[in-house]
Amino acid sequence: MNSTQPIKIAILAMGGEGGGVLADWIVDLGEHSGYLAQTTSVPGVAQRTGATIYYVELFPKQQAESDGGTPVLALMPLPGDVDVVLASELMEAGRAVQRGLVTRDRTTLITSTHRVYSIAEKSAMGDGRVDSTQLLAHANGAARRFVRFDMAQAAEEAGSVISAVLFGALAGTGVLPFNRAQFEATVERGGVGVKPSLKAFGAAFDRAQSGAEIPDAQTATPAAAPPRPQHPAVRALVERVQQQFPASAHLLLLEGVRRLIDYQDPAYAGTYLERMGKVCALPAHDGGRLVDATARHLALWMSYEDTARVAALKTRASRFERVRDEVRMQAGQVLAINEYMHPRLQEICETLPASIGRWLMGSSGPRRLVERFTKKGRVIQTSSLHGFLMLRCVAGMKRWRRSTLRFMQENQLIEQWLERIAQTASFNPALAVEIAECQRLVKGYSDTHERGQRNYEMLMAAVERAGAQLAPATLRELRDAALADEHGNKLRAALAQHALV
Template sequence: MNFLNAGPSRTIKIAILAMGGEGGGVLADWIVGLGEHNGYIAQTTSVPGVAQRTGATIYYVELFPEELASQASKRPILALMPTPGDVDIVLASELMEAGRAVQRGFVTPDRTTLISSTHRVYSIAEKSAMGDGRVDSNELIAHAGKAAKRYVKFDMALAAEANGSVISAVLFGALAGTGVLPFGRAAFEATIERGGVGVKPSLRAFGASYATTQATEEPVESTPGVRPVQWTVQEPKLMHLLERVRLEHPADLHGTVVEGVRRMIDYQDVTYARLYLDRLQALTASVGKTELALLRETARYLALWMSYEDTIRVADLKTRSSRFERVRDEVRATDKQQLAIKEFMHPRIEEICETLPAPIGRWLMKPHAVHRLIRRFTTSGRVITTSSLRGFLLLWSVSRMRGMRRTTLRFKLEDARIKEWLDEVQRAAAHNPLLALELAQCQRLVKGYSDTHARGLANYRRVMNAVKAEGARMAPATLRDLRDAALADEHGKALDKALARHALV
């Protein structure tokens, strides 16, 4: 066994970083019980995080040998919180929490065994970023590996799900598998059995994690990609669309374009998917099939833009059976348990106007008595319980408006923006395909719903105005710099500086 302490000579210090619902408290109690039943004095404390994803709860456990205390005839005074540079074992339920443990100094290369899951639960800052705000997982893993004496990692959330348990049991199994504590596997398993709750699934998850940890510390993880192209379908209309993809686009683009077709049908209908292919075909005919990067990025971002998030789309996604099933799985509700799902909705008057037929929506957008009356009722949000019949039917009714989406003001506005964007891409491709590629990626600025969409659209317009002003003089690197600045912050301050830096104001 690779004990931290060859004999009962010093305190074992363990920090656990876990989010709500992941069993961090149970894991801490297991470690305390493990120690107390095997000749150690144990203490656990916890420091709650601000919220589930803005700060995990830190559980701190210290184990001190009873034999050493008896020899000294004194009870040890155990610490209440972990101290940077003075932690033997860190267990993190998620990869970002492992990174935070490193950042706080809990992980040191001369002492600390770090055990963490490699899955991600994205932070609020990552999800609310104007662009791709995700922290690079590979960089986190590399940094954690350098910071720790030993780093044990694999997708523990997947292991927990596969065994019908929670991640605390997987972390406990990994802790046992490392051999860093002076207790055998049987002692760990006996601790779980003494708990008396969820024993069988916990033992399954523990065993699977123990085996994974002992087998290798570098498990191979697969990265999901685009679904394979399925060329054989029964529906003639769909078969015609797939045949168009095969004939009109290079083989390297088939996967991306088919995903776009799938998205258009899910969002609207087959006719809308046909419009998507028509637009791509026009660009392909203009630039040729050799500009693979440009065609791929345009196909990708065109699909995203054409499936913009309006009130109809949001209502549709919130009332799908798959969503209810996913939420039920996430909270691990049994068939006998009732699940209540509450949605916070805050539609602005702009969303209301844009959901109406274009002539009515434009009229309502103008400042008059009716406009002011409706705006008064949109100043505060409301909570809708979609798991209730009334709440579900309300959103379901909105989602059924999909058939009239093409008549709405929002569709007219987005359709015009898409055409303008495609025209700019095609115009730039005629003299500089690299600039056209950067233009295609500018669609990243326009995303989201409500205020997020409004801010992104404002930044997009400023960038496009600069492109139009510069014309063929615009360098691809300059446009990339402007786009990155627009994605850096939602208020446009970084974009202001970039425009000034390139003398485009």
Template sequence: MDAEPIKIAILAMGGEGGGVLADWVVDLGESNGYFAQTTSVPGVAQRTGATIYYVELFPGADLPGARAPVLAQVPMPGDVDIVMASELMEAGRAVQRGFVTADRTTLITSTHRVYSIAEKMAMGDGRVDGDQLLGESRKAARRCISFDMAAVAADSASVISAVLFGALCGAEVLPFNRQQFEHTIERGGVGVKSSLKAFASGVERARADPVTTLASDAPGLRDAAAAQARHPEVARLLAHAQRFEKSVADTAVEGIRRLIDYQDVAYARLYLERLDALAAAKGVDHLLLSETARHLALWMSYEDVIRVADLKTRASRFERVEGEASVQSGQVLQIDEFMHPRLEEICETLPAGLGRWLARPHAVNRIAARLTREGRVVRTSSVRGFMLLYLLARWRRGRRSTLRFELENRRIETWLARLCNLAGIDPALALETARCQRLVKGYGDTHARGLGNYECLMAVVDRHAHRLAPASLKALREAALADEHGHRLQALIAQWALGAPAAN
């Protein structure tokens, strides 16, 4: 027999129905005269756990005296006919592993992103460029069908596997008609109505086969001229921001919105006052002011325990989680928050004097340290858990009195004073110094490591401001971003002899 099996690889993350999709493909084949075999290779905890399902279909099962073929158990590079990916990075992994080839493979992928742990943990912006990832995937495949399947699944109150199954039908790469696909879903007997709706949408989008482009991962800034506000004080702040050059004004408007949401109107006013002071300094140009406006807004909205509690108790967050979990009427959603605040974060959330006292070594400090060794699970879907975080979020009214606010405010003022001084010496060096704020982000250990690297860089700048090249500071910053523990940064500082002079 000269027939060849149809080889299909399905790459999906946990909770997306990858196993159901593989079972549908197997049932589709077996119900229509094909031998079918499926295997799965679970991956490690990438996001929610990535699994490769491999299916082979071989014709002739309905022929008299047919003998079962020997089918492969895993996909081989360069030998896969159809690759289906539930998320764009999974498509990229399939291309990287050689499963997608230009001479034979049809690639069917969703264009949405679920960022990996490695992307989230990066000290800088660790996100992979989605447009580039999609472009490379399209170039690698014989044919590529791509659209946002997660959005289609959400609109259908279904899961992405049903959309992928529909896209597989619409691609017309299997020897089965649409009715045979639909009967496969109906035989499953679970969530048939919503699955058929998602399937139909997948068929239509695949047959349209549009050339897909992605919007930039970073949200676009609103035009400052279009900014409107009903609150008179907010309107005055927005009007003040529009006095800056347009690129600065756009960033400043977003900064105002962010800081009002984070704290209050007075805090946003302080943000503009700081920008005004920098703008008046000698040597400050629009680029430096624009970069500082962005990084200042980020720094002033630092992530503390109060901010985390606020975000976790917002109605919009519960609505988003319910949508992602596809909660149906009558179902109960349980949300557990895994939290592990360090003793330092507890001290910094208290009023400054009390926080400094608790941070000193004494009996109460030791008791508090023991209590924070273990993490805590807070169920925000319960009244008790929700109220615990809700009351903590309301402490933002007292944020200005906390030790963390005092520390961050002092660091920000020192940073701004340094920028004003450097602008008069070397504006390009001041610009690179402003961008070093990227190192200070997150909370807990992430914040501590980033702050340590930042302070190390600022010590270099302060010691060598008159001879340090902007390109050198940029290289040092990139080294710090590439290694959160600072090993690369320290090695580069030693190589360039930029460390502190040895004590006599």
């Protein structure tokens, strides 16, 4: 580094990850080592829509005195003028590269490879996740040196926070003119969580020095052992998959069976295998693409999210454990989990037996009475005995699921979808695969499910009109348009463009 220029460090961190603590550590490290230091921060719009950028500049005090004045340090990082970038999450590293803060001739980039998905990624109708492999490749090509590993996991193992891991990785790179003892003394001066912080620091220091630049994604994972269930009905289903279906489809089919047993019961998973048996018998000859696509999406559709499913997921022991881990709950602390519930009339009717549900939907007085009581939502505390038992009762209604109006409606749509796949596979297997993929539109519950189903039905009507003349690429384009806009505007425009309205 040029001795006449400050050392320039940018930190990109989300709320609660200790970015401010990390910046303060670097300032304290510099000041106790004979440097002038300055730090500033610019918060993002929200904890995940924009991370806070902390900026630190360090300048040798001796150099400043020999120059006869006090240097003027910058308040914000400039593109192409940053020595070190520390990012608490992979997307934030990508944002730093996008902003021009990372340059090939100068910048050491240190980042965690774990992902915390943005609101845009989570709310996308399709798979809106940014490809982590592309992010890693892009960052690797932009930086002079790129140090990365799963720092969130390292912090978890040490019982500390990610800021301590980033500090250790920074020390391990040797990019700053300070030794390990000086870094550790800085942590000790903080006086809070010193022991776990030093443990996390040490692990990150060693990993950065030993070649942490190798991406975690390249680490091979051993193949999972075949399941050996004890329950006779479940064991029979596993044996059925292994004996009656091609080996290439076993992984997806077994996951589908597991999901549907959890969702309903072994008999329901048996129905799944009956349907998949018919798909496997289709004359596709496409290397298993149709079987794989249908196996995945049929399992998802058959485990649609009704009120019983949502209640079951909200009251699982694993969910309470996950929340406790996420908030780092300590002994003696009390955790309260509040759920906002606002069931619509339609969802209530769909939970009832089919005949009663249809009657209520078509009634006048009874319908208005139910709507009056469901006009406002309510908050239910699932961490309390009363709230927990209330949702467990709703979850227990799954035993009557096969008689409900929602089951009848979903089952009819599934059968129509499978019939369309079978008919199309006889003359265009590639188009049949695209039809199977159209299930991606039908997801979620409440308004999200309603809009997705509306787009799906609009798309299937276009498939029906086009018939054998529809190209697989065209259907894929139409599906992508539907996934890009849940309100259907882009789909309508694409249908009009292809004269399929």
